[in-house]
Amino acid sequence: xxxxxxxxxxxxxxxxxxxxxxxxxxxxxxxxxxxxxxxxxxxxxxxxxxxxxxxxxxxxxxxxxxxxxxxxxxxxxxxxxxxxxxxxxxxxxxxxxxxxxxxxxxxxxxxxxxxxxxxxxxxxxxxxxxxxxxxxxxxxxxxxxxxxxxxxxxxxxxxxxxxxxxxxxxxxxxxxxxxxxxxxxxxxxxxxxxxxxxxxxxxxxxxxxxxxxxxxxxxxxxxxxxxxxxxxxxxxxxxxxxxxxxxxxxxxxxxxxxxxxxxxxxxxxxxxxxxxxxxxxxxxxx
Numbered sequence: 001x002x003x004x005x006x007x008x009x010x011x012x013x014x015x016x017x018x019x020x021x022x023x024x025x026x027x028x029x030x031x032x033x034x035x036x037x038x039x040x041x042x043x044x045x046x047x048x049x050x051x052x053x054x055x056x057x058x059x060x061x062x063x064x065x066x067x068x069x070x071x072x073x074x075x076x077x078x079x080x081x082x083x084x085x086x087x088x089x090x091x092x093x094x095x096x097x098x099x100x101x102x103x104x105x106x107x108x109x110x111x112x113x114x115x116x117x118x119x120x121x122x123x124x125x126x127x128x129x130x131x132x133x134x135x136x137x138x139x140x141x142x143x144x145x146x147x148x149x150x151x152x153x154x155x156x157x158x159x160x161x162x163x164x165x166x167x168x169x170x171x172x173x174x175x176x177x178x179x180x181x182x183x184x185x186x187x188x189x190x191x192x193x194x195x196x197x198x199x200x201x202x203x204x205x206x207x208x209x210x211x212x213x214x215x216x217x218x219x220x221x222x223x224x225x226x227x228x229x230x231x232x233x234x235x236x237x238x239x240x241x242x243x244x245x246x247x248x249x250x251x252x253x254x255x256x257x258x259x260x261x262x263x264x265x266x267x268x269x270x271x272x273x274x275x276x277x278x279x280x281x282x283x284x285x286x
Contacts (some may be wrong), residue, residue, distance in 0.1 A: 004029030007082040007177075009075065011065050011123060012092030016043040016192035017142070020225035021089055021232045022049055022058075030087070030232055031057040033078040037064055065092045065119035066111075075126040078254040087138045088127045090120040095106060095194055096156035098205040109156045115166070118161035120135045128180070135179045138144030140235045141168045142159060143247055153207050165247050165273050181244040183235050186265040187228025188251040189217050197260065210213055231255055246271035 008025050014036035026049050034049070036042045039062045042221045059081045063070040079085050096112025097104035120141055125172040131137025132216040146154065146161035165184045171207035195214055204210035228250040234240050236250075242262050247269055248255050258265060265271065278286035 001029035002233055002239070006028065006030045006236065007084050007198060008087035008089060008236060009085060009090060009123070009127070010089040011035045011119065014038060016092040017187055017190055017225055017228060020229045021091060023052065024226070024229035025236065026053050026056060026058060027210045031082045032059040033082060034058070035063045035074055036084065036092070038064060039180045045160060046264050049095065062195055065123060066114040068122055071122040071126050074209045075123065079130060079147065085127060085130045087140070088123055089140045089232060090123055091142045092119050093142060095154055095197055098201045099153055101155045104239045112156035113160045116157065117163050120167060122214050128175065131180045132175070132178055137180040138234050138236045139171070139180065139182040141184045141185050145186060153205065153210070162273070169245045169272060176244060181240060181242070182236070183238045183244060183245040185228060185231055185235065186247065187225025187231070188247045191218060191222035195222070242266065
């Protein structure tokens with residue numbers, strides 16, 4: 001029971017990866033508040049998780065994480081119902097409009113950035129006073145592949161996901177001396193509703209190469225949700241204390257062994273977003 005007694009808020013927790021994280025948390029003994037915009041799916045998710053919970057509690061509250069008042073009420077309700085807050089998982093996110101930047105609907109593009117970026121910043125902003133008062137806390141931010149490589153025709157998603165990783169790195173420095181760890185997670189290629197959205201959009205909107213990758217991923221099954229959820233459990237647990245400001249891949253990084261390398265990792269720029277210069281690639285110019 002790696003999370004016994006811990007109280008967690010999981011945004012975007014009614015389905016897909018967010019629900020998998022919430023389930024993993026409940027299985028490890030945590031009490032969980034689920035948040036999503038759809039009340040019906042949220043109620044079903046809460047009922048399913050409540051059946052798994054033994055001594056922990058499962059609550060749910062509809063909210064739009066890009067709306068400041070919604071988020072403030074969500075955090076206050078979480079603290080009241082769970083008796084406090086130890087872990088924040090910022091999972092809610094959308095792809096946004098698909099297509100070339102100059103052709104997509106600008107309102108939809110802006111809203112996607114609001115959900116993906118403000119939907120992380122606002123929960124962090126509301127949760128931090130609770131963490132700071134106790135000088136402890138864990139913040140886990142879902143990033144994904146959009147943060148580390150260009151994603152043509154998905155510019156709102158790519159730009160906002162890169163932004164949340166730098167937000168995690170920056171916030172980690174702000175609260176480093178307060179016992180609060182902030183990290184970003186890349187959970188792998190997941191077969192969730194977002195993959196279905198890519199397939200429904202088709203190659204003309206998302207590009208032939210990206211569509212082909214999505215088709216292959218759908219057929220092969222993608223990364224199991226439990227893989228990324230296990231990383232989130234690690235980052236929410238005491239085992240990861242002191243590991244902060246990092247972007248970790250659930251699939252490619254040896255995250256289970258990181259506590260033994262904590263000092264080495266924290267004194268370097270390993271697992272961070274950084275600019276590559278010619279010397280990094282064996283070039284002598286520049």
